[in-house]
Amino acid sequence: MQPLATLGDWGDFDQFDFKASWMPQEYYDLVLEFRGGMPWNSGCEFDEWCEFYDGVHEKLDEIT
Numbered sequence: 888m889q890p891l892a893t894l895g896d897w898g899d900f901d902q903f904d905f906k907a908s909w910m911p912q913e914y915y916d917l918v919l920e921f922r923g924g925m926p927w928n929s930g931c932e933f934d935e936w937c938e939f940y941d942g943v944h945e946k947l948d949e950i951t
Contacts, residue, residue, distance in 0.1 A: 913950050917943060 891897050906915045923929065924939045931939065 911950075917946055917950070920946075 904919075921940075921943050924931070924936065924943070926933065926936050929936070929939075
């Protein structure tokens with residue numbers, strides 16, 4: 888990994904969309920799916936989110 892060196896680099900850094908070079912793409916995709924399903928991003932109710940979370944958890948179990 889290269890350290891961020893300039894103010895422009897830091898200004899463009901997004902801790903939520905960051906993918907470390909050693910992170911497998913399938914994990915990163917799962918993180919993005921999980922984040923997209925969060926209630927404040929998806930507008931779903933808590934019960935719906937719990938069902939969604941269970942699905943993400945199952946996918947994580949499959950790839951680990």
